[in-house]
Amino acid sequence: MKKFIMAMAAALMVFSFTSCGSKKADGKVWIIATDTVFRPFEYTNEKNEFVGIDVDILAAVAEDQGFKYDLQSLGWDAGVAAVQVGQADALIAGATIKQSRIDSGWIFSDGYYLATQTFVVAADSSISKFEDLKGKNVAVKNGTAGADFANSLKDKYGFTVTVFEDSPTMYQDVILGNSAACCEDTPIMADNIKSAGLALKIPAGMESEGAPYGFAIMNEDRRELLDMFNKGLENIRANGKYQAILDKYLK
Known part of the structure; x- marks a missing residue:
């Protein structure tokens, strides 16, 4: 219920645009959710233009296949919730293809970008290896591959994890010294x-070793x-x- 309410609220503030293809003439407009800042x-x-790799790949694919779409910038949690409850048809938001999502009902496209996740520290930090995180806190973004990577290592290396809803707030937590590190997709962080x-x-x-991003439906x-x-x-x-x-x- 919480995620449904979040999706509804985000929809009132949505940044969206519609792109038209040229091959199909059935009038169907697919609603595609995405993040706000990734x-x-x-x-x-x-x-003030909404741009990026996902945005351009979707536009190129739609032009090639001749379909229309409405890209709605809802944020990660609200975007996922919108697809889950049928308010959106699909999600493109740097979503890592992983088995836990497939098991919970996500249906992925072929991978369109192979990304690793990395730990990131303050510019003046002396942390250089996982062992240096013992007794410290790591910031992560809710529901992401970066969060999974950090959680997979926390017991082994003895650090705690704090969850945030968006990347900019997570970054600031490290810059302000509240967390010793954060964990994010490497190309995003760089x-x-x-x-x-x-x-x-x-x-x-x-x-991490890396995993592909995929376009996802849930129906x-x-x-x-x-x-x-x-x-x-x-x-x-x-x-x-x-x-x-x-x-x-990226160049």
Whole structure:
């Protein structure tokens, strides 16, 4: 019930736009949820445009497959809840493909980006390995692969975990010294440190093995959309558009 209320509230503040394809003429508009700030995958630029790798991949796939969509920037928790209760058809928000999500009803596309998770510390921190976290606290973002990675190590290395609802608040908790580290997807963290000038750093050797991001539905009735995403992804990989999108944001 809490997540449903969050989704409803977020919908009142939604940043969204509709993109039109050219091949299908049935008038169907797919509602696709995403996060608010998960740079470089989705964020608002200096021109107040909603941009990012996820945003551009979805646009390229929709153009290739000729479908219309309404991309709604709800935030992670509210976006997941919206898809779960049928207020949105799918989610694209740097969602890691993992078995626990599949077991709970998520239906993923083919992976579209392979990401690792990494621990991040304050710029002046002496922490350089997992053992240095003993007796300290690590900040994580709710429901993410970074949270899973931190939780998988906390007992072994003797640290505690505090959960936050969004990445910027999590980063500030480390910068302010309340937490010794946070755990986030590596490309997101590297981009935020560079673009926002955050007083944080990524120690070498404190990352996971990595897992792919996927476009997700949670109802078999939306299988048509998932199939179109997979086909469009295959096509934009082949024609070079996919690599051009990655180069645009990561180079």
